[in-house]
Amino acid sequence: MLSGKRLQRSKIAEYIVSLKPEMTIIGSTKRDKTVAGLVAGALRVPIIPEVIELYGNKAKRIVYSGMAIAELEFTLPIVITVSKKNVEVKANNNCKIIKVDLPRNKKVRILEEKHKEGGNIDLSSAQIIVSVGRGIGSKENIKYAEELAKALGGTLGGSRPVTAELGWLPEDRQIGLSGQKVKPKLYIALGISGQPQHLAGIKDAKVIVAVNKDKNTPIVDNADYTIIGDVLEFCKIFTEKVRNK
Ligand SMILES: Cc1cc2nc3c(=O)[nH]c(=O)nc-3n(C[C@H](O)[C@H](O)[C@H](O)COP(=O)(O)OP(=O)(O)OC[C@H]3O[C@@H](n4cnc5c(N)ncnc54)[C@H](O)[C@@H]3O)c2cc1C
Numbered sequence: 001m002l003s004g005k006r007l008q009r010s011k012i013a014e015y016i017v018s019l020k021p022e023m024t025i026i027g028s029t030k031r032d033k034t035v036a037g038l039v040a041g042a043l044r045v046p047i048i049p050e051v052i053e054l055y056g057n058k059a060k061r062i063v064y065s066g067m068a069i070a071e072l073e074f075t076l077p078i079v080i081t082v083s084k085k086n087v088e089v090k091a092n093n094n095c096k097i098i099k100v101d102l103p104r105n106k107k108v109r110i111l112e113e114k115h116k117e118g119g120n121i122d123l124s125s126a127q128i129i130v131s132v133g134r135g136i137g138s139k140e141n142i143k144y145a146e147e148l149a150k151a152l153g154g155t156l157g158g159s160r161p162v163t164a165e166l167g168w169l170p171e172d173r174q175i176g177l178s179g180q181k182v183k184p185k186l187y188i189a190l191g192i193s194g195q196p197q198h199l200a201g202i203k204d205a206k207v208i209v210a211v212n213k214d215k216n217t218p219i220v221d222n223a224d225y226t227i228i229g230d231v232l233e234f235c236k237i238f239t240e241k242v243r244n245k
Pocket of ligand 1: 062067132133134135136137158159160161162174175176177178179180190191192193194195196197198201211212213214217229230231232
């Protein structure tokens, strides 16, 4: 007999299977991946994990630890897991949202529900992004970037180390291959080295300004303007200048 989490996962999978879907798209939390495996197994269909882009019958996914992107052609039916942990589902003419009652884990009693701070930030429509990399130095220093973003009327973003690894910014602020793709008019990269996985998320930015102490770091070759110097010093001086304008 199954209990707790496993029972929930198999119930979700059973429900999906009962719909006989042509395409099943699931997120990439641990629970999602288990459900995806169960659905693919029960339907006897292939599974493509960690997809970053989906169009028609083609899917792109990161391979070789992020060194390459594979483009795969598939036929239906198929199960796909998408690389973002939290997938936002929006209802439209082709898609309706169905709520399913699942058995509760009797050992867990919910006393209070608190929603994650920040929610899911959509950076794709931001016009000005001030983006923070490991070069900012510490979580405490994020406030300098935040003040600059506020003075410019922009939004804060970050590299993967700063968001997913060090937790200096929420994960939904991550920009890049496995984060959000952005297309702002102005992208200010503060202490970001500009590895291919980060550049993949900013290729549609109109103007890129890089602030870095190392003139040989890759972002310099990809920026329209470069300031070689200390990122905190830049933030303080530039914020003041913008405020006085
Ligand atoms: C499968 C996979 C997916 C990935 N997806 C993403 C993704 O979506 N987004 C992403 O960003 N990364 C992603 N990465 C990670 C990526 O490879 C890099 O490790 C990451 O982008 C580096 O982040 P960073 O530039 O903040 O840090 P670093 O590479 O450590 O760069 C820090 C920079 O700060 C500069 N610096 C240091 N101190 C100062 C200072 N005081 N003043 C000015 N400059 C300073 C340094 O010169 C350096 O250039 C992924 C990796 C893999 C394997």
